[in-house]
Amino acid sequence: MQRSTPSNLLIIYKVSEIGNNMYKLAERLFPICRSITGDGFRQSLHILCEQHPEIQVFEVPSGTQVFDWTIPNEWNIRGGWIKNLQGETIIDFQDCNLHVLGYSLPIHAKVSREELLEHVYTQPDEPVWIPYVTSYYQERWGFCMSQRQKEQLTDAEYEVCIDSTLAPGHLTYGELILPGDTDDEILFSTYLCHPSMANNELSGPCLQTALISYVKSLPVRRYTYRFVFVPETIGAITYLSRNLQTLQQHVKAGFVLSCVGDERTYSMVGTKYEDTLADKVLRNVLHFHYPDYRHYPFLKRASDERQYGSAGVDLPVCAFCRSKYHEYPEYHTSADDMSFISPEGLEGSYEVMTKVIQALEHNRYYRMTCPCEPQLGKRGLYPTISQKGIYDAFRAIQNFTAFADGRNDLIDISNILQIPVDQLVHIKDQLLQEQLLTAE
């Protein structure tokens, strides 16, 4: 099921520059060891800022109270290894930065096999993969390794070293606001706090970076767009603690972008009551783009939509994924590497989200200006010969005029007529031009 390399691949989808650029950005970010705080996150965010220098970077001090939480100390790591007493390296952070438990305390000591094993994390059901494990809010030291590697720890004693620091510092996040004609907002949020894993989570920041370019390129923007790059959970909570009222006032729809780079499927996680504009537009676009997409209820949430949809926050924010976190075996392991994502996979997600943006920009309540059907024939929009069987091509326009009665927005009409929004945009523009339609 893993992605074939392009040379082996039967190319059925021609990937554009945009897909390739997202993939290249992911390749550049991949080696950096990120966490919810620290220089890895900071360095990664600065790489994104190269493309969009307007991204504002915020630093929030350790110890700051953010709702029910406290920002932890900043964690940084330079290396880590286990050696046997002959000095042979058994595992090394340089080979794979998942080897050190996230937020591990520093240590340099000789430890017995027994003690070491208490600090070792593996994933026995996938014996050659290294799991990604963290301990943000309880101080521990630890190593992650494959089950195979663990089984080879047969010596009585080992030398272990973790060269990390855990000390007051800052939590870092980035924010970019692109203003539109109104202060109604569309929110995009992604997280940049994982070490070397590709789908979860370099795909999200890379897609979001491309979407910023796309939104910048729009000749007009009805909505204001807000893009947020945070560490997961604590970062979203921090961001919300500083912006809750503004977000509740302005955000009309939002999307957490995560795990958007593979080619297996498309998925969304709905909001709590599945009744928001975010649910509506994403469902509509996915329905036409990839009818077999998977819809997960809010009970299956697991990323920052947890915070955006929490009680007391209640923002209209869905999550958008290809293979959803927790649902693909490679999730949170060393197997979620650069071969698991592809330019094509990223580009598919880019298409969905740009269609979402287009649908939102055009989504208004439309109303015909004149009672009864308009005479489409005299405008070249309907055949002048009336004979059985020749209507179908024109039916969409006629149906559009019937439902443009002020009760339906463009997405509603798309759902009723079962025609994608982008095709309706053309009809709507024709009718607007003929002054047969007004937008509300």
Add this chain to the structure above:
Amino acid sequence: MQRSTPSNLLIIYKVSEIGNNMYKLAERLFPICRSITGDGFRQSLHILCEQHPEIQVFEVPSGTQVFDWTIPNEWNIRGGWIKNLQGETIIDFQDCNLHVLGYSLPIHAKVSREELLEHVYTQPDEPVWIPYVTSYYQERWGFCMSQRQKEQLTDAEYEVCIDSTLAPGHLTYGELILPGDTDDEILFSTYLCHPSMANNELSGPCLQTALISYVKSLPVRRYTYRFVFVPETIGAITYLSRNLQTLQQHVKAGFVLSCVGDERTYSMVGTKYEDTLADKVLRNVLHFHYPDYRHYPFLKRASDERQYGSAGVDLPVCAFCRSKYHEYPEYHTSADDMSFISPEGLEGSYEVMTKVIQALEHNRYYRMTCPCEPQLGKRGLYPTISQKGIYDAFRAIQNFTAFADGRNDLIDISNILQIPVDQLVHIKDQLLQEQLLTAE
């Protein structure tokens, strides 16, 4: 599938005078060549006026602006033919008035085979039927014929003649209003603009004529009834342009009657949101009358419900059919002739629509006058012996009293109890008489 002649038919349904009269009226109207304007329509409407002289006839001049449309010139036709150069008639309007394209320009000329074929319309999938084709809003001349006939046009040259006129005149329509106790209205609308075709559309005007007699015969009428005979589309638009506000104020339910004379099935086309009294009553009556009836959504509309349900008009008007237009093969061809409809077919439609009228007349919100179940036993409405298994026959009354709580109208109660309205009318009348019930 075509209707057998009565002599061959195993009579399982005894048709009454009413069915026969509708069929005879259709037979009389059949030969006339009607169109959306002209003497054919006028003459046909006057035949209906013989039965109901109160029908008011309106004439609206060509060129009148009606919403987005303009009333076209009046079209009249005396004849038309194609002859070969030996003077032999190939096809002739006298044989079948579908042979001339509706609204065809006059012509009398020798034309090459190639030129003629550009003006010939056929229906290749049914090679012996002549299709019904029109060109109301683009000036053309043309002939319709069977595919077989077209294949025999092998000469190099033909003489063609269409003796028609297309000149300023009028659009004609008829209207009859039968006042009731309130000015809440029930609307019936049908069209009379088709040449010699029987189901579509002589069945509609014939049924409507019979319904006028039925409504006249009612001893009391809660509703005011409005009956409209128009040319399709342009006629409905013209009528709406002159009566929109009145209709929007008063019409509580309306029905377009079309294709109501065959015996194959029953159908209805719902309103846009399927939430009107018209949808509710027609659905209820059809459900009990013919449970396998076909329900079409508004997206499948094709007759004047298009205008009545258009944005900005939004009247509660369904279409009622037996085999729905566009859904039976004979539709808009010479095969839709007098053998396709029958007195039985028309009478079945008459029964449905008179049940609809009855249901509407009795449809009120009912409320019991006394809390708890009434003591039905002392009124002879319930058994005085209480033993297992003897309740069922009385259960309907008891259930009626439970749901007569002011929240349900009679049709709602029918839907809940799954008992046809006409059976509930009897129960309701008993309870009203016992002063156990009030109507709201």
Add this chain to the structure above:
Amino acid sequence: MQRSTPSNLLIIYKVSEIGNNMYKLAERLFPICRSITGDGFRQSLHILCEQHPEIQVFEVPSGTQVFDWTIPNEWNIRGGWIKNLQGETIIDFQDCNLHVLGYSLPIHAKVSREELLEHVYTQPDEPVWIPYVTSYYQERWGFCMSQRQKEQLTDAEYEVCIDSTLAPGHLTYGELILPGDTDDEILFSTYLCHPSMANNELSGPCLQTALISYVKSLPVRRYTYRFVFVPETIGAITYLSRNLQTLQQHVKAGFVLSCVGDERTYSMVGTKYEDTLADKVLRNVLHFHYPDYRHYPFLKRASDERQYGSAGVDLPVCAFCRSKYHEYPEYHTSADDMSFISPEGLEGSYEVMTKVIQALEHNRYYRMTCPCEPQLGKRGLYPTISQKGIYDAFRAIQNFTAFADGRNDLIDISNILQIPVDQLVHIKDQLLQEQLLTAE
């Protein structure tokens, strides 16, 4: 299908003292001949009063108008028999009190076989069972017997004797109100008017008597509890005629308890629109307790929920049963005897109804006090290590906090999370203690 005696039974459910006590109470009440009025009802109610002396007993005179009904004369019976002319007893009330038609007039006469047969009621489809038949509102005399017994009435003449009185007296009912912190009420209603039948209806009064003890034992009560023991139909109507306004003002949910002692299934009869708190809580508890329970719509009602749900009363009252009246063959026959019910059957119903009471007591709208998810880890409610696969046990708390947004009561949350209310009570109490939650 009848209940095995405990010695034969593979005990999979250990019945408690409570189940045994209910069964013993039923055994004591069983021999008494009850009817809708008279000493049998009075005596039975006084036996219940031994356990709960606070039950108030009301006596309403014959002839009293109660809504559309009149309280009938009081009926009492001492005996009844049929003998042949040789003086041999054919059937005797002493053997089974179902033998005399309920509310039978007194008679002592020699009658011909023909005349006798006009006064004999049987149930031919179950030829050895004696049916239960009554004639409350039409004066008659009569005997009930098995079809077999009837077939043996071959003599020409018989002596018949019914030693009953039907004379002005009273209708008796009992009521107990246990006040709570609010005057919002939960209503339980059952009937005590059937002669020797066990499931219908000694099981209801026995369960209700046990529930009174349970409610008394609650350390705190948010709701006020009202327990009503009436004769069926006329008793419920009498009770409503005297308490309608109070009930409409205060009752938030009510339950008719009937046929609750067998072991076959569980059932409920919904209210008219199935939208009340009673429907909601009973559905929720049954769903988790016995997922295959049967839900009957209001159209299948047949006990006092008929009156509580009647037009103009419209109280939120469901019926709760195991095998529902009218749905089990033994219903209203001599086969509904003490072997048809069991301590286990009664105890199962007791469990359901005490869960209903618990769910109602805890059922509030809850709201988190702090935006975003709370930090459950620092309170020991969430793991401090973040690794795939270890979250599930903690997920319920997290999900609870998401839906505790003020829009859902505890039963809603149970339905959304698919976790029984009693498990959520624990979570809710923890969060309340942590001051993360408020109740509204």
